[in-house]
Amino acid sequence: MRAVEVAGVGLFCPAGIGEAGALGGRKGEVPDFSPKAYVRNRKNLKLMSRSVRLGVSAIRVALSDAGGVDEVPPIRRGMFVGTTPLGGEFDDIVPALEIATDDAGRLDVDRFAEAGYPLIHPLWLVKGLSNNVLGFASASHDFQGVNANYCDGDASGANALYEGWAAVAEGRADVVVAGAADAWVGLDPLLGGRRGGEGAAFFLLRPAGPEPRWCIAPGEAPVPDLDEAELGYLGAAGLVVALARRLYRGEACGFPGPGGLTLRVGQPEM
Numbered sequence: 001m002r003a004v005e006v007a008g009v010g011l012f013c014p015a016g017i018g019e020a021g022a023l024g025g026r027k028g029e030v031p032d033f034s035p036k037a038y039v040r041n042r043k044n045l046k047l048m049s050r051s052v053r054l055g056v057s058a059i060r061v062a063l064s065d066a067g068g069v070d071e072v073p074p075i076r077r078g079m080f081v082g083t084t085p086l087g088g089e090f091d092d093i094v095p096a097l098e099i100a101t102d103d104a105g106r107l108d109v110d111r112f113a114e115a116g117y118p119l120i121h122p123l124w125l126v127k128g129l130s131n132n133v134l135g136f137a138s139a140s141h142d143f144q145g146v147n148a149n150y151c152d153g154d155a156s157g158a159n160a161l162y163e164g165w166a167a168v169a170e171g172r173a174d175v176v177v178a179g180a181a182d183a184w185v186g187l188d189p190l191l192g193g194r195r196g197g198e199g200a201a202f203f204l205l206r207p208a209g210p211e212p213r214w215c216i217a218p219g220e221a222p223v224p225d226l227d228e229a230e231l232g233y234l235g236a237a238g239l240v241v242a243l244a245r246r247l248y249r250g251e252a253c254g255f256p257g258p259g260g261l262t263l264r265v266g267q268p269e270m
Helices: 018-022 042-047 050-066 094-099 109-119 132-141 153-169 235-249
Strands: 004-013 077-082 147-150 175-183 198-207 214-218 253-255 261-265
Touching: 004 018, 004 050, 004 153, 004 235, 018 235, 042 132, 050 132, 050 175, 050 198, 077 132, 077 153, 077 235, 094 109, 132 147, 132 175, 147 153, 153 175, 153 198, 153 235, 153 253, 153 261, 175 235, 198 235, 235 253, 235 261
Parallel strands: 077 147, 077 175
Antiparallel strands: 004 198, 004 214, 175 198, 214 261, 253 261
């Protein structure tokens, strides 16, 4: 097994972007987030939901934070993503719901099929595909190696990060991007009164060099709280956002995996 370092981090959350997102926070959207600053092919923005834009942007930041990825053959670059398949933007389906809902708030399914369906934005389903972050980011950065997309609810981000670590540790990839993205702003009714937020956190993993800034290794450490009180419910991104925030603070933190894994500053404890 190879020792694994965290060479770069891309963090977007309601507290801020990058290291600014490590402290405090407010529930809701990521402040000052402009996807045009991170997505080079502007035409792709029309095909991306909010969570996809956040995920693709966080991956670009993680890659830029590390550098040296271009030296790795594309077939040795892996990507593991956690997400929630929510569909496209809610506003794209509102006209169809409105025309099929009566004054008492009841949805007429037949009316929805006949008059509502033609009003749905043609890109609604395409924008909401669960593997869009993986697809857009791997194509943009030429990642052709091992990859997977996880739709396992709140565990999605932890699963992606564990599998990304395993791919590097076992020698199946020399560079891996792993993390999650999700967006629940405006979907509070689906959360039973909880306030929704949005966020993404991705980690650039590779074999550990002589002086790593951060590392990820087998070992037990406290799993961080998900910061929901500060940031709102972040779904699949909740745990990885919490981990990224702790890393920026210099705090060791664990996350679920066989035997447990720990993120910490500096060299892994052998």
